[in-house]
Amino acid sequence: MEDLDRLRTDCELAAKFWGRTFSALGAVTYREKGVAALGDLWVLLLRQHQSEFYEQGLRKLGIDDGEPPAIKAAKYHYFTNMIGGLTMDYIEESPKKVWIRYTAPMWTYPGTTMLAIPGSLRRRIFTAWHPRNGKLMRCPRLGWVSTKFIMEGEPYDEGYFQEYDRELLPGEEYRFEVVHRTPEFNSAKAPQLDAKIWPEARMLKARRNWSREYVRTTIDCLFQLFGEQITYFIFRQAMRGLAIQYTQELKQDTQVAGADSDAIAKFIVTLLRACNQQFELDRGGAKTRIKLYSFLPFPGHASEELRSAMFEFPVMAARLLNGRVSVIRQAKPEYETWEIDDAGKWLW
Template sequence: MTAPDPAQEAQWKRWRAVADLYHAYFTGLILTVVTRRGTADAAEFVFRVFRRQQQERFLPGLEKLGLSHLPPAVAAAQYHYLSNWIGGVHVEYMYESDRKAWIRYPPPRWIWKGTAICGVPGEVSRAMLRGWHANNGVALGDTRLGFVCTKQSVDGQDGLEGYYYQYDQPLELDQRLVFARHLEAPLFDAAAAPALPVASWPRPRLEKAYRNYAMEYVRTAAPVMVQLFGPEDAGYLLHLTGKLIGMQYFDEVAAALSMGRGGASEFATFLNALFVAQDDAAETTQSEGTFEIRQQSWRLMEDVADNHPACAKVLAGLFEGLAAGCGRHIGVHLSATPSGRPPLLWRIW
C-alpha cells in the first residue's frame, strides 16, 4: 500500500479538525437546550434530530454499505456498527442469530465527549434510542423488529448497549423500545465483526466520510431547532452554542490549519482556510484594516428544504467564538440574504 503524501495527510488533518469542531457543536447544542430549556425540551429535540436522521439516512445507508439483503435484526445492527465506525465512534457488534443481533457503544461515548456526559439526563439518551433504534423495523417494513436496551452509559453503566430482536408478532409503538437492565451483551470479537470492502472504501473516502459524519448532525439539528422552538429562540440557542464552542476550540482547529493567534488579518486568513476545509468557496477583499469575505457556498445546509434564515446563526456564533479565541476585540459581522442562503458576506475588523 502506497503511503499518502504529506499534502494529503495535511488535508486529512484539516478535515478531522472540522469534524471535531462540528462534533463539539452538536454535543454543545444538546447541553445548551438542557441548561436553557430543560430536560423535556432537550429530549424532544434529540428525538426529532435522530428520527429525522433515521428517516433520511437509514435505508440509503443500508444500500451504500451493502446490507440490504440481510435479515432485519442483523441489517439494523450492522448498519449501526459500520456507519458509526466510519464516523470514529467506539462501537461493537455481536451476532447471536438471524433474529437477534447486539450493538454496543463502549466508553468513551462519542456523542457525550469528555465531561459533557455529566450533563446529559437519562431521558435525553433514551430519546436518541426512541428516535432512531426503535424505528428501524418500521423503516424496513417489518414492525416485528424492536430494540431492547440493556445499558445506558449516562445512567452510570459501562456503555450504551442493546439488541435488535425480531418478535413473532407486530409490535405496538410502546413495544419497539424496551429496557432489560438485567441482561448484558456478549463479548465483542473484532475478527467476527463485519468490515467495509477496502476497494470501495479507500482511505480518502473514509477521511471525508469521517468529517461529514459530524457535520451531518449539525445539518439536521439546525432546522429541527428552528421548527421546534421558533426562529427567535432557536437563533439565540444556535448562536450562543456556536460562540461558546468556537472560543473553546479555536486553538485545536488553528493548529490543524497551521494558523496562530493574532488580529483581524490572521483571523481572516484562518476563516478562509476553514472554508476550504469545509469545501466552501469564498473570496476576500481588504480595505483599510477591514476584511470582507464573500462566502459563495454553504455546503452544510445545501439542499436542506426547510433551511430557515435563523440557521445561519450556527456560523455567526461559531465565527464570533473562533474570533474571540484568535485574539481580543476582533469584530465579526454577518450580512445574510433574506433567505439565509449564500452568498453570505462576512466583515472582519
Template sequence: MTAAADSAQEAQWKRWRAVADLYHAYFTGLILTVVTRRGTADAAEFVFRVFRRQQQERFLPGLEKLGLSHLPPAVAAAQYHYLSNWLGGVHVEYMYESDVKAWIRYPPPRWIWKGTAICGVPGEVSRAMLRGWHANNGVALGDLHLGFVCTKQSVDGQDGLEGYYHQYDHPLELDQRLVFARHLEAPPFDAKTAPALPVASWPKPRLEKAYRNYAMEYVRTAAPVMVQLFGPEDAGYLLHLTGKLIGMQYFDEAAAALATSRGGAREFASFLNALFAAQDDNAEMTQSEGTFEIRQQSWKLMDDVADCHRACAKVLEGLFEGLAAGCGRHIGIRMRPAAGGRPPLVWTIG
C-alpha cells in the first residue's frame, strides 16, 4: 500500500472513530436525560430493556462469530463479554477459574459512564444493565444453572464493575440469576492467558469499523425501546433534547476528525455531508441562493429495525440542531421526512 493510500485509510478510521465518539456520548447522555427528567426508576427500566434487547439480538450470534459456542457456558459467557467489548474499545478483563466459574472485570475508567457522567448514574441503573444482559445469558444458552455474581459496581464507589459467571448444580429461579457478593474480589488479570481474536479474521479495517458500529448499535437499540416504553411524544422530546445537548458539546471534536470547521450554513452543510459519509449513509447536496439542501437517501442505523417509529428520527433532528449550534450561531436546519420517518430525509440548511 502506498503512503497516500495509508494516509487516506488513517483519515477514514479517524472519521469512523469520531462517529463512534458522537454516538457513544449520545447513548450515555440519553440515560442521564432519563435519570434527570423521568427519575431513577424509569431510567433503570429503560436501561434494562435496552440491554435485554441487545442480549436477545446479539449474544448467540456473537458467540458463533467469535468462535466461542463450543466452550462451557460460564466460560463462553465471560469470554463473550471480554472479546465483544474489546472490539468496541471498552477496557475489560477476563479471568478463568474453572469450567464452571469465570470472571469479568470492567476497570476504571468505565466506557459507558465516560468522564464526569459517572457521577450522575444511580446504582439501580447500573444493576439494571446486569439484569438485562448478564443475568439472562444462561436462559439464552438454555442452561438455567448459569448465573452471574456481581462483586463490585463502580457507580457505588468501588474500583470497577466485576463479577463471575457460575454454573450451579441446580436450576436458578429468576431472582437467583443475578446476586451480589461484595465481600469477594476478582483475581488478578493476566493478559498473556486471555483469549484473543484470530488476526486473519479480524484485520485492522474490520476492527475499526467494528469500533464504530459498537457505539452506534446502542443508539439503534435505545431509540425504539424509548418510544415503546414512554410513548412517541415523551420519547421524541427526550431523544431530541439529548441530541441537541450532545451535538452542541461535540461539534468541535467531530469537525476536527471530519476536516471541517466552524462557520455558517456552507461550513455546516459540508460537515453534515462528511458525517453522512462516515456513517455509510448516502446523501446528495444541492445549493440555491445561500440555502443548502441535503437529501439523505439512507439511514443505515435504523434500516432493518422492525419497530422503528417516526419519533426515532428525533435522534438525528436533535443531534443535527445541536451540531449546527456548535458550528455557528443562527444556522437554521429543518428536516422533512418521508412517510413514517423513514428515508429519504431532506435537510434544509440556511
C-alpha cells in the first residue's frame, strides 16, 4: 500500500472514531444531565473553539482579508466543515448576503440519535458561533439569520450571513426567519481551496485533527461545567458505549479477520496507528503487549483518570469480540502497557 493510500485509510478511520467519540460525549451528557446542560456544553465548546481557531483559520484557509465580511464568514464555515467531512452548500446571493447549508446526514448525532435531540437545542447551538463572526472580524454590521433546522424536520440546517448598512445593537446579530424558498446550490460556483496550499495529504491530516480537537475541547468544557468526577464518569460511559455500539463496524473498517487474541490485538493497534498514537508492539510469548507513549487527544501529561477512562474502549471491545480475551492496563507516568491475553476460559 502506498503512503497516500495508507494515509487515506488511517485518516478516514480516525475521523470516524474521534467523530463518534465526540457524539458519544454529547449523548451521555444529554442522558445524565438533560438538554439544558447539553446546550451549555455546546455553547461553551463552540465559543472556546472559535476563540482558539477562527482568526488563524481564516489565514490558513487562504481567505482573502479584503473580501466582504459575509463572504469571508461563509467561506470559513464552508471550507472547515468540508475538510472535517461534512457536506455543505454555499450560495452568494450578493457580496453582503451569503447562504450556507449543513446537509444531512448529521455528523454530530449519527443515525437515529438525531431524532432524540430536541429542536430547541439546535437553535441554541447556532447562537454560539455564527453570530459572533462579525465581532471577531471587527465588523459590527455582520449578523447571522437561521432559516431551517434538521431537527425540526427540514432537510438541512440553513441560514445566511448578512452585512447590514448600520452597526448592529446587542442581540441583533442573530435572528430566526421563516423562508420557504431559498437559493439553489450550484457546485460549479462554489469556492475552492487552493490545491497547492491544501494538497490531499494535508486535507486528510486536517480532517483527522479536526475531529480529534473537538474531543479535546469537549472534555475541557466538561471539566469547566461539571468538575472532574462527573467528567470522568461521562467519558468512561462514552467510551464503553462507543465500544459496544461501534466495535463491529470499526473492526470491519480495519479489515481485520477473526476474533482471537491476535486479531483483537491487530484491531487495537490498527486503530491506534490510524489515530496517530505513539506505541510499540511486542508479540513475544503467549501474550501481546502494547506500550503506549501518547494519549491523544490529550497531552503526554494527561491525568491517570483520563487515561483510565479512555482505556474503557479496548477493554469493552475485547469483551464484545471474545469473552475469553482480556486487556489489562499497567500505567506509569511516561507510558502505559496494555496486555492482551487469551485466558482459555470464559471471563464474564
